[in-house]
Amino acid sequence: MNSEVCQLKELEVEHFEIREVLRCILHTILFHRALGLVRPKDVDLELFEITYVQCGDVELDRKIDDKIDQFIDRVEKHPNKKNQICLSFYEVKNKQATWFTNKVERLYWEQWYINLNVAQHPKGHFGKSHHSKVVVDRGDTAADERSARRAALEASLRDVLFQIIRFVNEKKDHVPPIPNLEGVSFPYEITISRFRIWDGHVQEDAPNRASNDAQLTSKALKLPRSFSSSFVMRSIICVNC
Amino acid sequence: MDLHSYPQGEHGRFEQILNQFLLKSLHIILDSRVPANRPSSRNGEVKKSDKWFNLALGDRPAAMDSLSFWNRSLMEPMIIDIILVQESPNYSPDHVSSSSEMYTETVVERWTVQYEYQRAMAPQTGDASYKKTYKKSIILLRSVYSMLRLLPAYKAFRKLQSLNRNCDFDINYKVCSFSSPFSRTEEESMKKYSFIPVDAQQGRLSVSVIYRKDLSDFNLDSFVSCPPEIIIDYVGSPLTEPMREFPSTSSEKGARATSFPIRGKQSTPSSPFQRRHSWTSGLHRDLSSLPNKPFSGSPPLNRSPYEYSTSPTDVYIHKSQNQRSPSNHRTTFDDLLSPPFSPSPSPSPPTYISGGIPGRLRSETAPMSIPHPMMGRSPRYLSPNLSDPSRHSLPPLSPRNLKFDPSSHESPSGIRLMRKSDSLRSGDLSSGSINSSQKVSRDAKEDSGRFSSLLSSSSSPRVGFSRSSSRLSFQEDFGDLDFSCPFIVDDVDPPDNQSSQNLDGRNSSEVSSQASSTTKKSQDAAVGELVHMLKTAPPLRQDSIYNTSQSSKIDFDGEVGTVSDFFKPRKTSDALEELKVYKEMKDLLLSRSVSHVAGKE
Numbered sequence: 067m068n069s070e071v072c073q074l075k076e077l078e079v080e081h082f083e084i085r086e087v088l089r090c091i092l093h094t095i096l097f098h099r100a101l102g103l104v105r106p107k108d109v110d111l112e113l114f115e116i117t118y119v120q121c122g123d124v125e126l127d128r129k130i131d132d133k134i135d136q137f138i139d140r141v142e143k144h145p146n147k148k149n150q151i152c153l154s155f156y157e158v159k160n161k162q163a164t165w166f167t168n169k170v171e172r173l174y175w176e177q178w179y180i181n182l183n184v185a186q187h188p189k190g191h192f193g194k195s196h197h198s199k200v201v202v203d204r205g206d207t208a209a210d211e212r213s214a215r216r217a218a219l220e221a222s223l224r225d226v227l228f229q230i231i232r233f234v235n236e237k238k239d240h241v242p243p244i245p246n247l248e249g250v251s252f253p254y255e256i257t258i259s260r261f262r263i264w265d266g267h268v269q270e271d272a273p274n275r276a277s278n279d280a281q282l283t284s285k286a287l288k289l290p291r292s293f294s295s296s297f298v299m300r301s302i303i304c305v306n307c
Numbered sequence: 308m309d310l311h312s313y314p315q316g317e318h319g320r321f322e323q324i325l326n327q328f329l330l331k332s333l334h335i336i337l338d339s340r341v342p343a344n345r346p347s348s349r350n351g352e353v354k355k356s357d358k359w360f361n362l363a364l365g366d367r368p369a370a371m372d373s374l375s376f377w378n379r380s381l382m383e384p385m386i387i388d389i390i391l392v393q394e395s396p397n398y399s400p401d402h403v404s405s406s407s408e409m410y411t412e413t414v415v416e417r418w419t420v421q422y423e424y425q426r427a428m429a430p431q432t433g434d435a436s437y438k439k440t441y442k443k444s445i446i447l448l449r450s451v452y453s454m455l456r457l458l459p460a461y462k463a464f465r466k467l468q469s470l471n472r473n474c475d476f477d478i479n480y481k482v483c484s485f486s487s488p489f490s491r492t493e494e495e496s497m498k499k500y501s502f503i504p505v506d507a508q509q510g511r512l513s514v515s516v517i518y519r520k521d522l523s524d525f526n527l528d529s530f531v532s533c534p535p536e537i538i539i540d541y542v543g544s545p546l547t548e549p550m551r552e553f554p555s556t557s558s559e560k561g562a563r564a565t566s567f568p569i570r571g572k573q574s575t576p577s578s579p580f581q582r583r584h585s586w587t588s589g590l591h592r593d594l595s596s597l598p599n600k601p602f603s604g605s606p607p608l609n610r611s612p613y614e615y616s617t618s619p620t621d622v623y624i625h626k627s628q629n630q631r632s633p634s635n636h637r638t639t640f641d642d643l644l645s646p647p648f649s650p651s652p653s654p655s656p657p658t659y660i661s662g663g664i665p666g667r668l669r670s671e672t673a674p675m676s677i678p679h680p681m682m683g684r685s686p687r688y689l690s691p692n693l694s695d696p697s698r699h700s701l702p703p704l705s706p707r708n709l710k711f712d713p714s715s716h717e718s719p720s721g722i723r724l725m726r727k728s729d730s731l732r733s734g735d736l737s738s739g740s741i742n743s744s745q746k747v748s749r750d751a752k753e754d755s756g757r758f759s760s761l762l763s764s765s766s767s768p769r770v771g772f773s774r775s776s777s778r779l780s781f782q783e784d785f786g787d788l789d790f791s792c793p794f795i796v797d798d799v800d801p802p803d804n805q806s807s808q809n810l811d812g813r814n815s816s817e818v819s820s821q822a823s824s825t826t827k828k829s830q831d832a833a834v835g836e837l838v839h840m841l842k843t844a845p846p847l848r849q850d851s852i853y854n855t856s857q858s859s860k861i862d863f864d865g866e867v868g869t870v871s872d873f874f875k876p877r878k879t880s881d882a883l884e885e886l887k888v889y890k891e892m893k894d895l896l897l898s899r900s901v902s903h904v905a906g907k908e
Binding site: 094097098101102103104105106108115116117118119224227228230231234235236238241243244 | 353358361362363364365438442443445446447449450452453454456457461462465502503505
């Protein structure tokens with residue numbers, strides 16, 4: 067089956083907005099790809115007038131939050147302007163365990179690239195306490211700029227969500243059969259990259275595939291033989307350096 | 308769903324999928340546009356019928372129950388109109404002739420779900436065809452679900468839902484197989500979005516929506532998303548309980564009209580709306596408009612008063628009562644109109660009655676100067692309320708919104724009030740059973756009695772302040788309270804009702820024990836609790852003694868207050884001295900709250 071790639075519109079975010087924006091986008095994508103039984107849960111963003119839908123899967127929430135924490139740490143350590151998160155869905159093809167390797171191959175059938183342009187001036191503390199940044203200034207030009215920027219970000223975020231919806235509607239043929247599971251049915255992987263993969267061309271030395279770490283990790287997992295009949299949800303944390 | 312296929316059964320399977328697809332999409336759309344006061348049964352086993360398309364939505368809206376799908380051809384499109392109902396601007400109370408004059412209805416969204424039969428397509432055979440169709444329709448429904456939250460009408464829905472339909476607009480729906488085309492002007496303001504159709508057996512499943520791009524023309528009291536701010540002078544809303552009780556009684560007794568600011572032509576029943584809005588004023592706007600608050604930011608206005616509001620609002624009630632009455636739906640699917648167009652009253656949940664009074668409610672209403680006679684009436688009421696705030700981050704602004712959902716959609720409208728009051732009495736907000744009505748009438752008497760007494764009493768605010776000051780002395784972490792709010796009134800015992808005073812005495816002890824046992828999870832809830840406690844009668848006794856030592860002007864006997872205590876004439880100098888004391892307290896509180904806020908940041 068063919069692999070589909072979706073490059074989401076780039077978003078200009080401030081540090082304290084990263085978490086909300088990423089949560090919104092990742093959950094939206096996963097909601098459309100978690101084709102097992104879900105109890106949709108509406109979540110309102112605090113910073114914007116946008117409501118997105120979660121799968122209602124606690125495990126998924128936790129993994130996404132962990133990943134976002136990683137991303138934020140990464141952004142702190144490497145204050146590059148542009149950052150990218152890749153959410154990939156793959157199928158695991160069972161490989162006969164030979165006598166020298168237990169390699170399991172992954173076939174990526176869909177990849178989403180979330181492009182964030184993080185503002186260069188990181189705040190002293192963000193993440194958990196980002197809400198304190200939300201307090202509106204009183205009559206500053208800086209405040210005007212900020213609100214204009216936030217409005218633009220909200221519009222862009224909305225565009226990204228529309229983009230996701232359009233993409234999941236347009237491309238349906240490549241989705242593998244749904245295993246009979248609840249919640250997130252397809253294994254997925256979230257990778258963080260400092261490098262940009264844009265229009266199929268790598269701007270810097272970023273691999274257009276799972277990182278070596280990911281491949282090694284999947285090997286190490288040593289998935290059971292009967293795996294082909296039931297996909298196991300896994301999330302592998304990889305950070306490209 | 309059994310997906311084992313047999314060639315001959317495949318068409319049957321497909322029809323089943325198609326039918327369920329239509330039902331599911333209707334369910335999704337109605338759930339996302341039409342507020343329904345039913346409990347969200349999210350926990351527990353998912354019903355088999357709900358598992359279709361792997362999207363568990365919970366119980367179907369009541370509206371769907373009456374929609375008949377039996378005589379509906381699967382080939383016909385299902386057109387769902389989402390209609391915004393607002394009061395006509397040129398409405399005047401003199402012309403109550405027809406409902407169309409009173410309301411302006413605008414189709415803000417039109418969803419079309421249909422199976423497009425394409426004869427030219429070769430019929431797909433094999434096991435995979437309907438499985439693929441099913442898989443793709445799962446994805447399609449997910450995107451419909453998401454899209455519903457991104458379209459402009461969603462904000463209106465959330466506002467309506469959060470305010471329990473106490474807005475100046477309402478949302479109706481209409482499901483039919485045909486639709487009148489839009490006028491040119493309407494079309495210009497609308498945009499179309501078509502989801503990519505899903506290939507089906509001999510055609511395709513398609514979903515599309517025509518929606519209004521911009522709802523700002525409707526002045527839906529802009530659903531402003533205020534960034535979360537610390538409200539320094541926030542006052543918890545234990546007042547909502549008494550507030551709720553008070554209007555509920557006076558509509559029958561007619562005693563409510565006197566002290567509420569009544570807007571223009573509005574009758575008494577609608578004044579509590581204003582009262583509630585005006586009480587919270589800016590607070591209400593901030594809190595109720597926070598989109599991320601699932602519950603209403605405004606004080607939980609008692610829905611019950613509106614059930615039996617009379618005279619001018621009768622027509623509105625008639626309309627809104629019909630809005631959700633499942634039994635009033637005509638059985639023919641082709642020309643199915645939403646309840647407002649169907650006749651006769653119904654036993655549907657009266658909560659929708661408030662929707663029938665659009666245009667009357669504005670969040671910015673006359674400044675309220677209304678005491679809260681309910682304050683100390685029944686501390687027992689407070690305790691169940693106190694337990695609710697733990698569910699929310701805010702004090703019991705609207706703890707009952709969620710709580711009342713289970714009960715509201717079951718009871719007949721006529722006796723809703725009684726049930727509600729009674730549930731308050733019994734301290735069980737979620738109870739849906741109707742207990743003795745004698746209690747209700749007693750409450751009514753008490754309420755009206757207290758209300759009138761409070762109006763005439765000049766001493767009530769005084770007592771409230773003193774109580775709060777003493778409370779603050781040992782609850783310093785609740786520094787956000789500002790007890791200079793004029794509407795904070797003490798829980799003056801009903802001067803003309805000994806029995807209620809005894810009750811209060813008992814209740815207050817209950818409350819104090821209950822209050823201590825209900826540990827607040829959030830500071831805001833604790834603030835609410837504090838204010839509750841301050842209002843209860845027994846603590847008053849101690850405070851009154853404290854107050855006496857402070858001002859030496861308040862002459863409490865340490866007993867449950869009698870009429871004479873509160874009506875004792877006082878000199879101006881006494882009042883001035885008290886004023887000084889309160890000013891000091893206010894400054895103290897403010898300084899504490901400022902330091903507390905600074906500390907939090």
